[in-house]
Amino acid sequence: MPEKKSERRKFLHTASYTVGAVGVGAVVWPLIDQMNPDASVKALASTEVDISSVEPGKSITVLWRGKPVFIKRRTPEEIAEARAVKMEDLKDPQKDEDRTKNPEWLVMVGVCTHLGCVPLNDKGDYNGWFCPCHGSHYDTSGRIRKGPAPTNMEVPKYEFVNNNIIKIG
Amino acid sequence: MSDHEYVPKSKFGKWFNDRLPLLSLASHLTDYPTPKNLNYWWTFGGILTFCLIIQIVTGLTLAMHYIAHADLAFESVEHIMRDVNYGWLIRYVHANGASMFFLAVYIHIFRSLFYGSYKSPREIIWIIGIIIYLLMMASAFMGYVLPWGQMSFWGATVITSIFSAIPFVGEGIVNWLWGGYSVGNPTLTRFFTLHYLIPFLILGLVVLHIWALHIPGNNNPIGIDIKKPSKDTVPFHPYIVIKDGFALLMFTIVFAFFVFYSPNILGHADNYIEANPMVTPAHIVPEWYLLPFYAILRSIPDKLMGVIAMLSAILILAALPWLDTSKIRSAIFRPLYKQFYWILVADVIILGYVGAMPAEGLYLLIARIATAYYFIHFLIVLPVLGSKEKTIPLPLSITEPVLEASSNLATAKKKESLN
Numbered sequence: 001m002p003e004k005k006s007e008r009r010k011f012l013h014t015a016s017y018t019v020g021a022v023g024v025g026a027v028v029w030p031l032i033d034q035m036n037p038d039a040s041v042k043a044l045a046s047t048e049v050d051i052s053s054v055e056p057g058k059s060i061t062v063l064w065r066g067k068p069v070f071i072k073r074r075t076p077e078e079i080a081e082a083r084a085v086k087m088e089d090l091k092d093p094q095k096d097e098d099r100t101k102n103p104e105w106l107v108m109v110g111v112c113t114h115l116g117c118v119p120l121n122d123k124g125d126y127n128g129w130f131c132p133c134h135g136s137h138y139d140t141s142g143r144i145r146k147g148p149a150p151t152n153m154e155v156p157k158y159e160f161v162n163n164n165i166i167k168i169g
Numbered sequence: 170m171s172d173h174e175y176v177p178k179s180k181f182g183k184w185f186n187d188r189l190p191l192l193s194l195a196s197h198l199t200d201y202p203t204p205k206n207l208n209y210w211w212t213f214g215g216i217l218t219f220c221l222i223i224q225i226v227t228g229l230t231l232a233m234h235y236i237a238h239a240d241l242a243f244e245s246v247e248h249i250m251r252d253v254n255y256g257w258l259i260r261y262v263h264a265n266g267a268s269m270f271f272l273a274v275y276i277h278i279f280r281s282l283f284y285g286s287y288k289s290p291r292e293i294i295w296i297i298g299i300i301i302y303l304l305m306m307a308s309a310f311m312g313y314v315l316p317w318g319q320m321s322f323w324g325a326t327v328i329t330s331i332f333s334a335i336p337f338v339g340e341g342i343v344n345w346l347w348g349g350y351s352v353g354n355p356t357l358t359r360f361f362t363l364h365y366l367i368p369f370l371i372l373g374l375v376v377l378h379i380w381a382l383h384i385p386g387n388n389n390p391i392g393i394d395i396k397k398p399s400k401d402t403v404p405f406h407p408y409i410v411i412k413d414g415f416a417l418l419m420f421t422i423v424f425a426f427f428v429f430y431s432p433n434i435l436g437h438a439d440n441y442i443e444a445n446p447m448v449t450p451a452h453i454v455p456e457w458y459l460l461p462f463y464a465i466l467r468s469i470p471d472k473l474m475g476v477i478a479m480l481s482a483i484l485i486l487a488a489l490p491w492l493d494t495s496k497i498r499s500a501i502f503r504p505l506y507k508q509f510y511w512i513l514v515a516d517v518i519i520l521g522y523v524g525a526m527p528a529e530g531l532y533l534l535i536a537r538i539a540t541a542y543y544f545i546h547f548l549i550v551l552p553v554l555g556s557k558e559k560t561i562p563l564p565l566s567i568t569e570p571v572l573e574a575s576s577n578l579a580t581a582k583k584k585e586s587l588n
Contacts, residue, residue, distance in 0.1 A: 032345075035359065041349045061447055066351030068447050111351075114472055116330035117323060117449040132451050133327060134467055135528050150472045 041065075046169030048161065051105070059121055061110055064168045068110040068118050069156060070129075071166065074140060079103050081127065082141035092151045096141040099155050107158050107166060108142045114149035129153070197383070202402035203409050204389035206567045210280040211387065212416030213273050218375065219417055220270040225368050227263040228312075235315065237361035239354035242317035243443040261432040267309050268435045269424050271458035274302060278486075283510055285498030286388040292490040294381040299487045301374050306459065306483075308367035311360040313456060318440030323453050325352045325360070331466075334476040351446060392499030393563050401567040452527070460524030461517050465543070467528040468536035478540065485547050492547050494555025502561040506554050513546050 047064050051071055054060055059072035074082075082096040100106055110129075112119050117133035124130030124137035126145045131138075136147030143152040158168045175196040177183045186192040234253050236245040249256035278298070281287050287295035314325045329346050333339040348355025386397050395401040403409070427435065435457060439450045455463050465482050469475035485492075500507040516539050523536040 035348055035355075036345050037347075037349045038355070041353075041355070063446065066349055066353050066446055114330075115327040116333075117327065117453070118447065132449060133323075133453050148467070148470050148472055148475060 046167055048165055048167045050164055051166055052164040056104075062168070064109075064156065069168055070106070070108055070110040070121070070142070070153075072106040072121075074104055074106055078127070078140040082139060082143075085139065085141075085143075089145075091144050094141075094143060094152055096143075099141050099143075099152070101158075101160065105166070106140075106142060107155065107168065109154040109156050111153070112136055112149055113144065113151045113153060114147070119153070199404065199406040201383060201405040202386065202398035203405050204387055204395055204401060204567060205403045205408075206389050206391060206401075207387065207409070207412075208390055209412075209416055210276065210283075211389075212413045213277040213280065214379075215413035216273045216417055216420050217270070217277060219420075220266060220273055221368065221371060221375065223266050224263065224270060225372070227259050227266060228365070228368065230259050231263055232365065235361075237315070237358050239317060239357050239444070242315060242357060246316045258428070261428045265424065265427040265432060265435065267312065268427070268456070268458065269420075270305065271309070273420070274305065275458070278302070279514060281388075282513070283500045283507075284388055284390060285392050285493070285495075285500070287490050288493065288498050289490065290385045291382075291388060294378060295490060296487050297374055297378045297381060299483075301371055301378065302486075303483065304367050304371050304374070308364055308371070309456065309458070311364040311367075313440075314357065314360045315364060316440060317357060317444045319442045319444060319448075319450050320437045320440040320453065322352060322444035322446065323449050324455060325356060327453065328455075329356075331476050331479075334473040336473070353446075388498060389567065390499060391501065391564060391567060392497065393566070395567060454525050457521065457525070460522075461520035462524075464520040464524030464536045465540045467524070468533065468540040478544075482540075482543060485544070489547065489551075493551045495551075495558060495560070497560045497563065502563055503554070503558055504561065505558045506551075509546060509550050509554065513543075516542050516546070 049062050054073045056073050057075045059070055061068045061070055087093045110118050112131040114134050114136050117131050119129035119131040119138060126137050126139035128140045129138040134148050136149035137145045139145050156168055158166055161167050175193045177186045177192050182192055234249045236242060249260050310328055314321045329343055333343045462479050462482055466475045466479040469478050497503055500510055520539045523532045526532040
């Protein structure tokens with residue numbers, strides 16, 4: 001009988017620990033989740049921007065979810081340069097066509113994918129952007145070309161409401 | 170703690186001590202036998218305790234005036250500087266106190282490295298020390314964010330973004346840390362909470378650090394085990410108390426120089442510009458005490474690997490008692506280790522220097538070599554030295570080389586005066 005008894009005890013221990021662990025988890029989760037983006041932060045999910053005054057070759061920066069978003073009106077040369085790049089030369093291969101809805105307008109989150117700095121416009125070895133923090137170079141399509149950043153600058157969800165207004169988010 | 174039985178003299182003292190042995194503890198601390206050859210490098214433990222208390226006291230008083238809100242924090246710090254009585258003094262002491270704290274902790278750590286204080290039986294003291302050092306870095310980083318200047322904001326962005334290097338869950342973790350999609354008010358309020366909490370955690374760990382120290386007792390410049398109490402030891406009070414007190418006085422002169430004559434020299438001018446999420450300062454660097462690790466982060470061209478290298482550079486220290494296989498503690502008796510020790514010191518200083526420079530060209534090359542050497546020191550040099558190095562014979566006691574003019578005497582004396 002002692003063998004059976006020890007098995008029963010082992011089962012009871014395991015069952016108690018399991019229930020205990022679930023209970024602790026249920027109590028701890030709210031304490032952890034309270035740190036996640038709250039309802040008011042999530043509510044600021046979209047923003048509309050008037051782009052009618054942006055000249056070709058110029059760009060504007062707007063704030064969306066606390067982050068800068070670059071809206072660049074590209075010149076034909078810049079578009080051609082972005083499209084001429086071979087996929088083999090890219091660290092994070094992505095066609096320029098897939099990064100824009102209208103090739104003239106490049107819309108992307110102006111945050112370096114390395115450690116979150118804001119890259120500088122018209123700088124760097126590829127005529128696009130250059131991040132001053134750790135030296136990442138982006139091309140005219142916002143794709144990473146050189147430096148520690150792992151991926152291209154992110155293209156957010158956006159749509160053209162009409163010819164003059166872009167809705168980001 | 171039971172080196173000797175202490176019996177209070179007064180009747181009330183005995184009654185109290187039987188119920189809560191605080192008087193026994195006080196007696197243990199005053200009589201605590203200390204090696205009599207401790208040099209001034211051993212005074213930094215006391216200096217660090219002083220630094221912690223200064224930070225807690227000035228921090229508490231600053232918290233009475235500071236407002237942890239993204240719209241108000243910057244102005245409230247200026248309010249402290251301009252309006253609050255002695256606010257400028259308290260804030261400058263707190264801000265420079267962080268630098269002084271790190272200055273002292275680096276000397277304390279490098280003293281341990283030179284004299285092998287991390288070796289058996291003191292591994293737990295060492296590991297608690299490394300945890301304290303990690304908490305210090307976390308607290309200093311979060312404290313630097315609170316004034317909500319440009320460096321605060323972008324420092325917070327860069328350091329928290331380090332977690333985005335973690336595959337798959339990185340993005341989620343970063344949003345969780347921020348409480349949003351970028352560094353913002355929720356980030357500031359939680360950093361203030363943690364910045365307030367961590368010093369008290371450190372205080373608790375300091376108690377454990379000292380408790381663990383009092384089990385084997387202090388290491389000493391010769392690094393040999395000593396009997397305690399014996400003719401090789403002196404009681405902590407008054408001998409060490411006076412020596413620590415004198416060293417603390419010298420240290421506070423340096424401290425006061427920074428506070429009163431160049432309170433902003435260790436900071437960055439950009440932090441007197443309010444945080445702006447649209448513009449990153451042209452050249453962002455962390456505070457000087459984090460620069461060597463920052464250099465390691467930047468020297469690796471891959472994001473995830475850079476982060477792993479930086480964290481490993483810190484965590485490798487916790488494994489040091491097992492990486493250094495030499496049985497001899499003090500570098501005085503390890504002619505080769507001593508040279509590698511100074512190369513490591515130079516290496517860390519070089520890393521700190523290139524960490525402050527732009528990550529390009531020659532600086533980047535130097536950073537890469539120095540990063541590689543840092544790991545080579547711990548992972549290759551130390552284990553190899555443990556088995557290959559021909560060490561100098563140890564004296565039998567602290568007193569021996571003094572009483573008998575042995576060959577060690579000259580070596581020991583010379584080295585001690587050098588250090």
